[in-house]
Amino acid sequence: MQANHPLPVDPDRLLAIAEKWGTPTYVYLEAMIRERCRSLKSLFPEMPVSWLYAVKANDNPHVIRIIAGEGFGFDTVSYEEVLLCLKLGTDPRNIFYTENNMTDAEMHGAASQGVILNIGSLGRLAAFCKAYPGTECSIRIKPDISDGHHAKVDTGNQDSKFGIRLDLVPEAVNIARKHGVRIRGIHAHIGSGIQEPENLLAEIEVLLKSSVNLQDIAFINFGGGIPIPYRPGESPFDLERFADLASDRLKKFLAGAKNPVSFFFEPGRWIVGPAGVLLTQANTVKDQGRKSFIGTDTGFNHLLRPALYDAYHMVVNLSGTTGREEDKTYHIAGNICESGDMLALDRTLPETRPGDYLAVLDAGAYGMTMASQYNRRALPAEVLITTEGYHKTIRSRKSPEETVDDFLRETGMAAAQPDGVS
Numbered sequence: 543m544q545a546n547h548p549l550p551v552d553p554d555r556l557l558a559i560a561e562k563w564g565t566p567t568y569v570y571l572e573a574m575i576r577e578r579c580r581s582l583k584s585l586f587p588e589m590p591v592s593w594l595y596a597v598k599a600n601d602n603p604h605v606i607r608i609i610a611g612e613g614f615g616f617d618t619v620s621y622e623e624v625l626l627c628l629k630l631g632t633d634p635r636n637i638f639y640t641e642n643n644m645t646d647a648e649m650h651g652a653a654s655q656g657v658i659l660n661i662g663s664l665g666r667l668a669a670f671c672k673a674y675p676g677t678e679c680s681i682r683i684k685p686d687i688s689d690g691h692h693a694k695v696d697t698g699n700q701d702s703k704f705g706i707r708l709d710l711v712p713e714a715v716n717i718a719r720k721h722g723v724r725i726r727g728i729h730a731h732i733g734s735g736i737q738e739p740e741n742l743l744a745e746i747e748v749l750l751k752s753s754v755n756l757q758d759i760a761f762i763n764f765g766g767g768i769p770i771p772y773r774p775g776e777s778p779f780d781l782e783r784f785a786d787l788a789s790d791r792l793k794k795f796l797a798g799a800k801n802p803v804s805f806f807f808e809p810g811r812w813i814v815g816p817a818g819v820l821l822t823q824a825n826t827v828k829d830q831g832r833k834s835f836i837g838t839d840t841g842f843n844h845l846l847r848p849a850l851y852d853a854y855h856m857v858v859n860l861s862g863t864t865g866r867e868e869d870k871t872y873h874i875a876g877n878i879c880e881s882g883d884m885l886a887l888d889r890t891l892p893e894t895r896p897g898d899y900l901a902v903l904d905a906g907a908y909g910m911t912m913a914s915q916y917n918r919r920a921l922p923a924e925v926l927i928t929t930e931g932y933h934k935t936i937r938s939r940k941s942p943e944e945t946v947d948d949f950l951r952e953t954g955m956a957a958a959q960p961d962g963v964s
């Protein structure tokens with residue numbers, strides 16, 4: 543097997559799924575998702591630490607159900623995500639809604655169903671307090687600590703659009719007090735794919751210190767962002783070391799706290815990223831002079847991360863390549879009509895031929911949730927390998943005809959006549 547990064551599952555199994563379901567198809571491993579949830583939950587024994595899953599990473603309802611079954615609550619960032627969790631039966635008190643430029647309608651929708659609102663601006667806090675006096679909420683602060691795997695996902699820096707400025711927290715307290723609203727929680731999220739654990743520890747420090755000024759504080763949410771290795775040989779984030787360092791600090795805090803306080807983390811990528819693979823088929827192989835290209839049946843409409851963040855995903859040729867010419871270096875291209883539609887650059891793979899199936903690894907987070915129908919393409923199918931080893935369709939593929947028919951229906955043009963025909 544090329545590329546010294548372990549596939550999360552036997553390649554023959556992936557080949558069988560590619561052949562039966564066709565491509566492009568996302569495949570997720572239930573056992574691995576569960577195992578990762580459990581290892582997170584064991585990190586802070588006997589401490590009041592709870593875990594929320596960041597739904598934005600992968601919102602397939604089957605995935606949400608699995609993670610709920612592991613005792614996780616949910617971190618949501620839109621009213622639609624709130625509704626999704628509610629409709630899947632989540633207790634509203636286990637849904638944390640981190641608003642971002644929320645509308646009044648979204649605020650009323652979530653608040654009236656008992657969901658905890660995590661408010662990131664003074665204006666929205668004032669609107670909430672006015673509409674819901676005597677209730678409770680959480681506030682998101684801007685800690686001025688930045689991290690993340692790319693500038694576009696660095697959310698805690700000084701110029702970030704997210705959160706309430708630290709020097710404005712006293713004003714937030716005044717606004718809440720005026721309306722008898724109790725600020726029960728304080729939250730920050732410094733970025734996705736944190737590079738330096740020290741930054742997360744520094745953010746924890748800022749939150750602990752800020753919470754002291756909140757007399758009704760009941761919980762502190764440190765956000766998500768735990769990274770995963772994407773490149774061969776990249777070391778994983780040392781979770782145990784991080785948890786040891788954080789535990790010492792949290793225990794000290796609890797020892798001096800006036801009221802009982804619990805802590806939250808809200809990771810997404812770490813739970814589902816490595817548990818997902820995007821299967822695609824090579825349909826074109828060509829030598830463009832200086833570069834050789836493998837053309838596939840997917841693209842940045844299905845996996846945006848390489849185009850948006852210059853993100854690296856390992857790619858493995860699953861097909862039987864024994865007896866072929868020696869390894870070659872390829873750019874792996876998508877089928878979207880844009881030159882930036884590259885899944886991977888300069889990858890050395892066994893000689894690849896049209897018809898070969900490829901697996902794009904670590905695609906379980908921010909893959910399908912960021913997928914679009916650009917170029918009017920259909921979305922991929924999604925398949926779950928259950929803990930018992932069954933293959934289950936968890937989102938079926940639409941044919942090109944269904945895709946276009948749906949589009950015409952949604953745009954009110956299903957019955958339209960060609961131009962010029964009345």
Ligand SMILES: Cc1ncc(COP(=O)(O)O)c(C=O)c1O
Binds near residue numbers: 619734811
């Ligand atoms: C508010 C919030 N919480 C949690 C997350 C989850 O981040 P990650 O998937 O890197 O753990 C994100 C993603 O950026 C986020 O915006």
